[in-house]
Amino acid sequence: MNKITYKELFSAMLAFELGSAVLFVLGASAKQDAWISILLATVAALPLVYLYVTLYKMHDGNLPQILEVTFGKAFGKVLSVIYAIYFLYIAARVTRDFAELNIGTIYKQAPVSAFSIAILVVVMYYLVFDISVMIKSSHVLLPTFIIMAFFQFIGVFSVNCVTIKKIFPILGNGLMPVVKAAFPNILTFPYGELITFMMVFPEFKFNTNKLTKYCFALVVTTGLWLALNTVEIFSVLGVAEATRANFPFYELALIMKFGTFRNLDPFYAIVTVIGGVIKITVFTYAAIKTIQTIFNLKEYKFLLIPVGTIVYALSILIADSYPLHILIGLKLTTLYIHVPLQIIIPLIALILSFIRNPKTSKK
Incomplete structure (x- = not known):
């Protein structure tokens, strides 16, 4: 497997995190304070990511190997099977997300199956080589994300109805809606999904001290990016329209204009394709x-x-249907799948690791 740099890993993880998250209004239940919920979840995500890196540091192995050491071989294998099913399920969910996004916006006459097949063909092509190819590709493609984000930031000022006043009053509904929107929804999506990289870290033998710094930088960058994206969407569409729309990012792209150039569907399509392929590939x-x-x-x-x-x-x-897909993802998947597999089991594994005091790899 080809060697990758920390910057290349950072690029892949950032593209993975933004992936589908940038397309929605995270923490919509907090209304105009959704951006605060994102920042709150970002702070909470730092110890969560540190948990993943610490487990990797202590065992110098991937997730199934860690589970077998901490929970015992038999139960560890059972948990590993559960995680394999989990990764397959989330890969399928993300595939469905991007298929629905495209047929619900740009290609309205196309079947869901056509987009699912098209995306998965690209994913399988990446994996015919190895994960390093996708990671290096992410590093090359990340500037496209940055350029698109810059055009989005400039583009919102081209809209006559844009005003920052639409996110006020801050904490107008109190603090609890902000907290409820952040936990567990935003913490698990997108931050908790970084648990997939526990299958990537051991392939490249990273120095865990440097890895921790890059992971922290990643979480902060993701949080600021998503918070700014949410503020931009609210400032243009308003809270009511943004939280009601199935695809607020697409609605924003339709409204923006640069001079006489008004059709920004390609801008939307580029972000969805890049983010979707990278995220599905990693899962x-x-x-x-x-x-x-x-x-x-x-x-x-x-x-x-x-x-x-x-x-x-x-x-x-x-x-x-798409509404049922979203309902399952926001309600059932988050509480009954994400929380146990992203937070509870890794935390128990860390506690057992300290109790059993396995030999810690020195890096």
């Missing part, structure tokens, strides 16, 4: 590597077609 890779570790396989590439087929089938079957 699919995490699922495949988990399966490889469980069965102690020397090679994983023969799993690409079966796993890709499963992700495709799940992306179609997980919900009959």
Whole structure:
């Protein structure tokens, strides 16, 4: 596997984090204070990411290996199977997200299956090589994200109705709605999804001190980016329209203009394609590597077609409609899947690691 730099890893993780998150208004239940909920969850995400890096530092292994050491071989394998299913399920959810986003906005006559297949073909092509290719590609593509964000920032001022007053009054509904919007929803999406990189870190033998600094920088950058994105959307669309719209980022792209150039659908499409492919690739890779570790396989590439087929089938079957898909994602998935697998089990693993005092790798 090719060696990657910390900057390349940072780029991949940032593109992964922004992925689908930038397209929505996170913490919409907090209304005009959603950006505060994002910043609050960002602060809470720092110890969560530190938890992931610490587990990697103590065991110098990937997630299934850590689970077998801390929970015992038998129960550890059971948990590993659960995580493999989890990664497949979230890969399918993200695939469905981007399929629905495209057919709900730009390509309204296309079937969901067509976009799911198109995205997964690109994902499988990346994984035919190895994850380092995707990471290096992310580093090359990240400037596109930055350029698009710059044009978005400039573009909002082209809208006649833009005003920062739309996010006031701050904390007009009190502090509790802000806290409830941040925990667990924003903490688990997008920050808790970084648990997938526990399947990536061991492949490149990172220095954990430097890795911690880059991960902290990543969390802060993501939080500021998403908070600013939310403020921009609210400042243009207003709180009521932004929280009601299925695709507020797309609505913003339609309203913005640069002189006589008004059709900014390509701007929207570029962000969705880049973010979607990177995010689905990482989740699919995490699922495949988990399966490889469980069965102690020397090679994983023969799993690409079966796993890709499963992700495709799940992306179609997980919900009959987009509203149901979103409802399941925001309510059931967050509380009953994300919280146990992203927070509770890793925390228990860390406690057991300290109790059993395994040999800590010195890096």
